[in-house]
Amino acid sequence: MSLAPNDVHQNQIQFALERGIPAYLGVLGTKRLPYPSRSFELAHCSRCRIDWLQRDGILLLELDRLLRPGGYFAYSSPEAYAQDEEDRRIWKEMSALVERMCWKIAAKRNQTVIWVKPLTNDCYLNRVQGTRPPLCKTDNDPDAVWGVPMEACITPYSDQNHRAKGSGLAPWPARLTTAPPRLADFDISPETFTKDMELWQQRVESYWKLLSPKIRPNTIRNVMDMNANMGSFAAALRDKPVWVMNVVPADGPNTLKLIYDRGLIGSVHDWCEAFSTYPRTYDLIHAWTVFSVIEKKGCSAEDLLLEMDRILRPTGFIIVRDKRVVIDFIKKYLTALHWASVAVVDAEPGSNSENSDTVIVIRKQMWSTNDKLKDSA
Structure with missing residues (x-):
């Protein structure tokens, strides 16, 4: 996952996404990153001018929260080379902190140093009492990230x-389909996890036929799953050249940790707000029950359609899997959004229930403002 601060380097996210590289626009400031x-096994900061010492090293401690047992931080900066007095001071203080x-x-070589985290809590527990930074309190949820300081x-x-002296994860790529250890946090059995995988494998195969x-070939690279649950939609795409x-x-349930344990990536988000990314940077968007959820929250479904249009590239695709009433609602806006319906199918063939899911596949059209003016004339 490439991360760029949205105060000075937001255009770098656009470049990364246009190259087909996973990227997110974020802020390393006062709130936790959305992971x-x-x-992560490895964090990397190149030409790194972040002030890691500020506020008692709080930014470095946020990075520590994100790294797995035995994880690495690769840091490239003049301070690591200690060329002058100020660099030597920063390097000395940072070395003492870590x-x-x-x-x-x-x-360590030239301007680059690679640190590694311990595999167990032994070192933390053996520190001299009163050593700073302290250990987080037991009621601190390390996985809570939305708006958390x-x-x-x-x-x-x-x-x-x-x-386990480590994360306890299966090696890649087996971990993609192996029930992750943190599954127990949700009282989900390995059997339920396997059934979920099988279900989404079938659904993705039907999507691809449509x-x-x-x-x-090779026209779809950047894909977004707007309601990922345990990440089985993404896992079912493992043989496709996509991320x-x-x-x-x-x-909702904080299942993002299961997604990362499977070797996948993602973020937490509230779809009543805009997603932190550049316009026209995703080739395919999958929305499973997203509209039904925001309707219950009292948010604007029309605004969500516009946000999806902003994120999607021209000629890109949207797959919506939701109640029939939601699909009928979306159909009313196809012309206004310059979207075209590719297919509409019952997700459960033979079912006449209003609560049964329907799938609509949509394609965003290429158009210009002149075309819009002509349509309005």
């Missing part, structure tokens, strides 16, 4: 991680 604890955080140097404290590992007549931004609702 659960223990999400040592108190129990990080060790794995490698950062804290200048160390996130210790769970008892399970501590005993799309195939309309797409050329998926898995979005988990901010007020």
Whole structure:
């Protein structure tokens, strides 16, 4: 996941997405980044001018929250080279901070240093009493991220991680289809996890049959799943040359940690708000029950249609899987949005229930403002 601050480098996200690279526009400031604890094996900061020492090292501690046991931080900056007095001062203070955080140097060369996190809580528990930064309090949920302020404290590992001396994850690519250890946090059985995978495998195969007549090879790269649940939609695309931004609702079950444990990526979001990305940067958007959910929250479904149009590239596709009344609602806006219906099918053939799901596949048309003026004349 490429992350660029939206104060000075927001155009870099556009470049990354246009190259087909996973990217997100974010702020490393006062609120936690939208990723659960223990999400990444490696964090990288190149030509890094972030002031990691500010506010008792709170930004570095946020990075510590995101790294898995034994995870690495690759840091490239003049301070690591210590060329002048100020660089030497910063390097000395930063080295002391990461040592108190129990990080060790794995490698160092010229302006680059790579630190590694411990595999267990042993080092944290053996620190001298009163050492700062402190360990986070037991009531601190390290996976809560939507609007949660950062804290200048160390996130210790769970008892399970501590005993396993690591994350306990299967190696890649087996972890994509292996029930992750944190599944137990949701009281979801491995059998339910497997059934969910099988269900979405069938659904994705049917989606691709509907799309195939309309797409050329290698035209779909950036995909968004607006309600990802456990990430099985993305896992079912493992043989396709695509990546998926898995979005988990901010007020729903925090299943994003399962998605990262499967080796996938994603973010938390509230679809009553705009998504933090550049316009026209996704080739395919999948919306499963998203409209039904925001309707219950009292948000504008029309605004959500406009947000989807903003995110989607011209000639890109939208797959909506929802109640029939939602599909009928969307159909009313196809002409105004310059969208074309590719297919509408019953998700459950033979069912006449109003509560049964229907699938509509939509394609965004290429048009200009002149075309719009002609249509209005």
